[in-house]
Amino acid sequence: MLDCTPQEIKERSGGKINPAKTCQPVGAMYAALGIHNCLPHSHGSQGCCSYHRMHLTRHFRDPIMASTSSFTEGACVFGGGANLKTAIKNVFAIYNPDIMAVHTTCLTETIGDDIPSILSSAEIPPGKLVIHANTPSYVGSHITGFANMTKGMVNYLAESSGEPKREQVNIIPGFLNPGDMREIKRLVRKMGIKLIMFPDTSGVVDSPMTGEYKMYPNGGATVEDIRDSGNSRLTLALGTFASADPANQLERKCKVPALTLKTPIGVKATDELLLALRNKFAREIPAELEEERGQLVDIMTDTHFHFHGKKVGIFGDPDVVIGLTEFVLSLGMQPVHVLTGTPGGAFEREVSAMLQEAGVKGRVKAEGDLFELHQYLKNEPVDLLLGTTYGKYIAKAEDIPLVRIGFPVLDRSVHSYLPVVGYKGAMRIIEMISNALLDRADRDASDEDFELVM
Amino acid sequence: MGLDSDLGLRASDLEFQGSPATLLEGRICYALDAKELERLLNNYPAKVKKNRKQHILIKDSERQQIEANTRTIPGIITNRGCAFAGCKGVVLGPIKDMVHIVHGPVGCAFYSWGTRRNKAKAADPKKNFLNYCFSTDMQESDIVFGGEKKLAKMIDEVVEVFKPEAITISATCPVGLIGDDLSAVAKAAEQKHGVKVLSFNCEGYKGVSQSAGHHIANNGLMERVIGQGEMNEASAKYAINILGEYNIGGDGWEIERVLDEIGYHVIAVMTGDGSYEELKNAHVAELNLVQCHRSINYIAGMLETKYGTPWLKVNFIGIQNTIDSLRNMALYFGDEALINKTEEVIAREAARIEPVMEQYRKMCAGKTAFCFVGGSRGHHYQGLFAELGIETVLAGYEFAHRDDYEGREVLPGIKPDADSKNIPELHVSPDEKFFSLKIPAERAEQLKQQIPLSNYRGLIPDMKDGSVIVDDLNHFETEELIRIFKPDIFASGIKDKYVVQKMGIPAKQLHSYDYSGPYAGFNGAVKFAEDVSAAFNTPTWNFITPPWKNKPLLTGTVHNA
Numbered sequence A: 001m002l003d004c005t006p007q008e009i010k011e012r013s014g015g016k017i018n019p020a021k022t023c024q025p026v027g028a029m030y031a032a033l034g035i036h037n038c039l040p041h042s043h044g045s046q047g048c049c050s051y052h053r054m055h056l057t058r059h060f061r062d063p064i065m066a067s068t069s070s071f072t073e074g075a076c077v078f079g080g081g082a083n084l085k086t087a088i089k090n091v092f093a094i095y096n097p098d099i100m101a102v103h104t105t106c107l108t109e110t111i112g113d114d115i116p117s118i119l120s121s122a123e124i125p126p127g128k129l130v131i132h133a134n135t136p137s138y139v140g141s142h143i144t145g146f147a148n149m150t151k152g153m154v155n156y157l158a159e160s161s162g163e164p165k166r167e168q169v170n171i172i173p174g175f176l177n178p179g180d181m182r183e184i185k186r187l188v189r190k191m192g193i194k195l196i197m198f199p200d201t202s203g204v205v206d207s208p209m210t211g212e213y214k215m216y217p218n219g220g221a222t223v224e225d226i227r228d229s230g231n232s233r234l235t236l237a238l239g240t241f242a243s244a245d246p247a248n249q250l251e252r253k254c255k256v257p258a259l260t261l262k263t264p265i266g267v268k269a270t271d272e273l274l275l276a277l278r279n280k281f282a283r284e285i286p287a288e289l290e291e292e293r294g295q296l297v298d299i300m301t302d303t304h305f306h307f308h309g310k311k312v313g314i315f316g317d318p319d320v321v322i323g324l325t326e327f328v329l330s331l332g333m334q335p336v337h338v339l340t341g342t343p344g345g346a347f348e349r350e351v352s353a354m355l356q357e358a359g360v361k362g363r364v365k366a367e368g369d370l371f372e373l374h375q376y377l378k379n380e381p382v383d384l385l386l387g388t389t390y391g392k393y394i395a396k397a398e399d400i401p402l403v404r405i406g407f408p409v410l411d412r413s414v415h416s417y418l419p420v421v422g423y424k425g426a427m428r429i430i431e432m433i434s435n436a437l438l439d440r441a442d443r444d445a446s447d448e449d450f451e452l453v454m
Numbered sequence B: 001m002g003l004d005s006d007l008g009l010r011a012s013d014l015e016f017q018g019s020p021a022t023l024l025e026g027r028i029c030y031a032l033d034a035k036e037l038e039r040l041l042n043n044y045p046a047k048v049k050k051n052r053k054q055h056i057l058i059k060d061s062e063r064q065q066i067e068a069n070t071r072t073i074p075g076i077i078t079n080r081g082c083a084f085a086g087c088k089g090v091v092l093g094p095i096k097d098m099v100h101i102v103h104g105p106v107g108c109a110f111y112s113w114g115t116r117r118n119k120a121k122a123a124d125p126k127k128n129f130l131n132y133c134f135s136t137d138m139q140e141s142d143i144v145f146g147g148e149k150k151l152a153k154m155i156d157e158v159v160e161v162f163k164p165e166a167i168t169i170s171a172t173c174p175v176g177l178i179g180d181d182l183s184a185v186a187k188a189a190e191q192k193h194g195v196k197v198l199s200f201n202c203e204g205y206k207g208v209s210q211s212a213g214h215h216i217a218n219n220g221l222m223e224r225v226i227g228q229g230e231m232n233e234a235s236a237k238y239a240i241n242i243l244g245e246y247n248i249g250g251d252g253w254e255i256e257r258v259l260d261e262i263g264y265h266v267i268a269v270m271t272g273d274g275s276y277e278e279l280k281n282a283h284v285a286e287l288n289l290v291q292c293h294r295s296i297n298y299i300a301g302m303l304e305t306k307y308g309t310p311w312l313k314v315n316f317i318g319i320q321n322t323i324d325s326l327r328n329m330a331l332y333f334g335d336e337a338l339i340n341k342t343e344e345v346i347a348r349e350a351a352r353i354e355p356v357m358e359q360y361r362k363m364c365a366g367k368t369a370f371c372f373v374g375g376s377r378g379h380h381y382q383g384l385f386a387e388l389g390i391e392t393v394l395a396g397y398e399f400a401h402r403d404d405y406e407g408r409e410v411l412p413g414i415k416p417d418a419d420s421k422n423i424p425e426l427h428v429s430p431d432e433k434f435f436s437l438k439i440p441a442e443r444a445e446q447l448k449q450q451i452p453l454s455n456y457r458g459l460i461p462d463m464k465d466g467s468v469i470v471d472d473l474n475h476f477e478t479e480e481l482i483r484i485f486k487p488d489i490f491a492s493g494i495k496d497k498y499v500v501q502k503m504g505i506p507a508k509q510l511h512s513y514d515y516s517g518p519y520a521g522f523n524g525a526v527k528f529a530e531d532v533s534a535a536f537n538t539p540t541w542n543f544i545t546p547p548w549k550n551k552p553l554l555t556g557t558v559h560n561a
């Protein structure tokens, strides 16, 4: 497995080998699915749309609907205006969504299609909406695409009615699974605060089996809610990379103050989320949540010897990786390699600061790839790998247990339904990590060292 | 799934009160008639209706024409991919000992990494690069100032670390637009490193589907790889190539297991578990087998012209199809020992699997299927379904051409349109060094009367009257046609799979085999039967309706006052 990867690390600048990121449009498509009755539309040639739908479908094991402008060579020469207009007409006539969310691809960005001007002369049926986001794949990553489409929602939909702001909070959850979005909503509701979450893919890509197919499932943030987000007292952006931009845009556009927090993975980041809500809305944290927190800390203490001092490699999307790093540090583990494929100096600064504070010497890398992560591991082995399915090749090659968290997870199921965020999510992460480590210990134990109680 | 599990009743059976697509004297009834089809099409805007009408047929005994390989209308939710997917994803990707560099922004390379299940093993694991993904990861500055330098750099780095004999470069959408000259970069790299570097201008906007990319990739292999080896003749008897077999889920290995035993000598496979080293000597084969007609038939034709090797259409999906293919091959070589050995292996394999198949047949018989796949499987799987007693009531291809539906006789009449004209045509002539007629022309003509030598009749002739054939089936039609036919199983890809299952109907991915397989050959037929039976019989279908649905909240007896 991966037999060509040498231990010796050399600088490379020709591109990525085994990338740890993908392109903007897939993030934009996913964000758009978080609007109720919305059909994402990929403005480009149909291959991109097909690839993005396939990848999202594999991760969620649920239908992922999106249309495409189906470019041919002629459209590249003459511009894609005619294709997009035809697409808009056909989509509303045949698939009848309330709203279409158009994102661009590298093709349409390269030829420079001006989407707003195409939209201004498109036939959009009365009462229907078309929004857009520019998502050039040669900038950033799928996380950038998610942020850009969410920003597009703000640009097109959010409105401030000018009155005093209402007692409600906007939550921009970031590129998370619907199970995580549900858990964040539960926490905020338990605080007794009204919330608007957008995008919200819960109820869309985790829809139930009823024997009846609904092209637009019940979930998703409604257009009315996103509109009303301009009247909220506060926006919490969870995760700098996926959420800060749209939150700041909402602040600029509708004067809703934006506060960026970490993705609430682990005890500390969840504390910070609840504290922010407590401070801004003067609500006491309910006993029930405090009890959950106490249970989590109880588990962490009771099992610390399973984790303490163990070395971990973590990779994936920046917001999730930052949260995971902080959490494993609070378990006493040593994240010695922390890597994201998404570009960002802020990632390296934030993670390095965490490691430094904890006194851990580790390697932090933004815009990295899994080829180099593998090389790091060859030079400094770890006990555990935390990341996406793509880590399984390295895990097999180096015989390291892999716990799958993040996007995409293509070879296991249920991950999109159960949270990794909040106190409950932290318990789940502990369960996953300890299962991985202890199953490994059991597998490797000699008969005389094989323990009943661990 | 155990063989003795009882026939589970699916929720959809309860809802639909029996299957409306019933068979009567070989004709499918209660299905789609012209009026119903018209009603369906009337949901479309006029232009879409006019277009789609030509892509849908209700089979009758007349000779029928279908429109195919034309543009998908913008806004239509299609299953189709692009030329890049056909080139790098389908044809080049499986060649294990070449490093496949994707020149473009990161996405295209990322999605085509490890997702197609084209398996490969190499004697030297350092000569198998399939678990690696190479992308030049173009950034904005590369788009503005050109990406050639970065590409050249990547080749340097790849050569240093991976030491491949050969490299491919596939272009993605922006590359053609900004004018990067891939062949110039490739040429310079060849000179610099002394390795073969092939470049492919398979930008996603070329053609109308993956099919354009198959063409571009195959042309490149034809031009620059095949015939580059030094072999003059094969080192063993019965030398063959297998074309259009991609070893999904290990299909190719199951086929080769049987072929090896019979005594064939496989020179090269295009391209499942394929290798550059082997492909170079593909010219020495005495016969080319064509499994996937769509993706490779033109190469088969060129190989015949250039090296004098005829091709035989085979289908190793389904037991009878496999048997027929083996017999046709034996007939081609016409050697009695080979014919006898073929019969011996067939008899043994068939006897071995028949009792098992019989068990599964009991679970599947009487059911109906939709079979909408790629460019050949929409046809190939019908025989296997039929062997399980499952009738294919609707079939079609995502990106096939008219000849895949109607047979090769329509080829001369197909006029290239603007979209196919932008894919370079390759013209070949007999090779000075390696051309040799593998069988006398007269004997070839004779054989053509008996076996599909250089011929393919297409999907339509094999379908029953009253069944429906749809080209480039889209999401709207999928939903509507399922409501009309209520099939028991839907064979398609990942994008439809969960749509269909949400309706309570099992869906079988026939691109990726739902991560199972092999489905080819004898063992593959059993595996397929097992998987399809499991899809029908999983107890999970029984839980769709909660037990409290349609039950009154309060029950009890009302007493008279």
Ligand code: SF4
Pocket: A023, A024, A025, A047, A048, A051, A105, A106, A107, A137, B104, B105, B106, B107, B108, B109, B172, B173, B174, B204
């Ligand atoms: S990188 Fe560009 S061409 Fe490739 S899949 Fe993404 S948007 Fe499409």
Ligand code: SF4
Pocket: B090, B246, B292, B294, B295, B373, B374, B375, B376, B377, B511
């Ligand atoms: S079998 Fe189908 S999917 Fe595979 S290459 Fe042929 S046409 Fe494409």
